[in-house]
């Protein structure tokens with residue numbers, strides 16, 4: 001694993017660092033917007049006073065902290081793999097390049113000593129799980145990795161109540177950021193309740209310190225940060241296009257790793273780009289908040 005010089009120096013000095021995943025860039029957003037977004041997210045982390053550490057695997061080497069060239073490869077290289085935790089060893093051994101999901105990123109970031117991670121929406125339990133056992137590896141990794149993930153909930157293409165149940169089983173702490181309702185990714189709220197709520201980055205950092213003080217709690221903390229209500233996707237449009245997308249996926253037999261990118265893309269087209277704007281608003285907000293939490297954590 002190669003940690004960039006800037007990230008390694010920040011970690012050694014106890015300065016704030018925020019990990020960013022790369023699958024959202026390679027598989028979650030359309031080109032050429034995705035490269036702009038990758039650069040913009042790093043800038044948002046810097047504005048919050050933290051160092052960005054985008055995570056990926058390049059030519060078999062897991063990387064924590066990418067330079068401009070690395071970000072460019074993630075955004076533009078054709079045929080880039082999507083790497084969860086279980087894909088890291090094969091990619092490393094075969095010298096392949098790929099973008100890391102929440103599960104791959106959480107593992108590598110935690111190994112490097114990065115405690116705070118920002119993304120859009122987590123993976124989770126897919127709809128129809130009673131017949132097709134598709135549950136994102138994100139859930140399992142968060143169940144055994146001490147990292148704080150700032151996200152706008154889980155992707156609304158999923159079965160949200162089932163995902164929340166699985167997070168409970170996996171002992172993952174979930175707190176709403178200034179909300180009592182679990183966010184709905186593109187939507188301000190999923191309508192599901194959350195048990196815990198924090199009002200400030202300092203309170204979130206306090207929970208992280210309590211995790212450490214209690215010891216043995218080797219699970220993640222999810223800080224669920226809703227997209228602002230005025231930037232959310234129109235809920236009726238969301239429900240209509242998502243229903244269409246789910247039907248299209250079934251008709252075309254899209255399954256496994258391909259289903260999440262397929263549905264995200266379907267929504268972008270079916271909403272004339274409105275879902276993309278809501279997605280970006282959520283990711284930007286999460287990245288800024290992650291920077292502030294990392295700063296509060298480093299200050300403690």
Ligand code: PSU
Nearest residue numbers: 023024028101102120121123136257260
């Ligand atoms: N959030 C986004 N866009 C994405 C993803 C999350 O806003 O593309 C990615 C993340 O990398 C997440 C992955 O880990 O989707 C989940 O994929 P799967 O359901 O195949 O585990």
Ligand code: MN
Nearest residue numbers: 134135136256
């Ligand atoms: Mn899956």
